Amino acid sequence: MISIPTSPHSSPLLATHDITKSFGAVRALAGISVRVEQGESVAIMGPSGSGKSTLLHCLSGVLVPDDGVVDFDGGPLSALNDRQRSHLRLSEFGFVFQDGQLLPELPARENVALPLMLTGTSRRLALAAADDMLGRIGLGELRGRRPGDMSGGQAQRVAIARAMVGHPRVVFADEPSGALDQASGHEVMQLLTTTCRIAGAALVVVTHDINVARWCSRLIEIRDGIVHADRRLSAATTSGELR
Numbered sequence: 001m002i003s004i005p006t007s008p009h010s011s012p013l014l015a016t017h018d019i020t021k022s023f024g025a026v027r028a029l030a031g032i033s034v035r036v037e038q039g040e041s042v043a044i045m046g047p048s049g050s051g052k053s054t055l056l057h058c059l060s061g062v063l064v065p066d067d068g069v070v071d072f073d074g075g076p077l078s079a080l081n082d083r084q085r086s087h088l089r090l091s092e093f094g095f096v097f098q099d100g101q102l103l104p105e106l107p108a109r110e111n112v113a114l115p116l117m118l119t120g121t122s123r124r125l126a127l128a129a130a131d132d133m134l135g136r137i138g139l140g141e142l143r144g145r146r147p148g149d150m151s152g153g154q155a156q157r158v159a160i161a162r163a164m165v166g167h168p169r170v171v172f173a174d175e176p177s178g179a180l181d182q183a184s185g186h187e188v189m190q191l192l193t194t195t196c197r198i199a200g201a202a203l204v205v206v207t208h209d210i211n212v213a214r215w216c217s218r219l220i221e222i223r224d225g226i227v228h229a230d231r232r233l234s235a236a237t238t239s240g241e242l243r
Ligand SMILES: Nc1ncnc2c1ncn2[C@@H]1O[C@H](COP(=O)(O)OP(=O)(O)OP(=O)(O)O)[C@@H](O)[C@H]1O
Pocket: 023, 026, 027, 028, 046, 047, 048, 049, 050, 051, 052, 053, 054, 055
């Protein structure tokens, strides 16, 4: 685990303080302050181009903001160099993308084991942990199958197993059900929110779809690179159970 120098004040798990980010003349983030508490699930919504993915990438240390600060676990991500930030992403964060981004040449269990092997776990232990995770989410029978031989929903569930196998403290998901039909999308969101809740991981989901956002306990709406609204969602539907 990487230790970040801590700030003196008590802090949420993850927070941005007035961050800005521009790409050339395009101001993607124009001063955003948000907080994500431990174990909380937060949806980020907003029109196309409003800065949702840029915010997600700044929160997860993939991008460095031009101004402002991102704190994780009480310390600024900017205190870490590139190598330390990469290690933090592998060891503390999990990622789920719209198309899963599984490696097509590897069977499910090797895709799931990969983040552990990249942080130094032996192949044998990483594969055992991957098999265990796949079994716990009801995908044991898929462990030898390559992504090209799975449905989109199955591949997304394997991607969730890969995101969760390292016991992340935060899972970042960018349109995790965006490429799926409604029923598969529902299953994927149920699995994602349930596994995060059981693991005590915070979840940050970028989505265009209010039905996806409703799986979360909070909704942050972004417009033109600033926070337009930040509210609790009362009817969080996070009641699915793991098989
Ligand atoms: N790497 C980049 N290079 C240039 N411009 C970028 C880059 N990444 C984002 N932008 C621009 O920054 C703005 C915000 O982009 P971002 O992807 O964060 O929006 P978004 O809300 O996630 O959009 P969408 O819903 O369409 O995915 C857009 O105008 C986009 O074109």
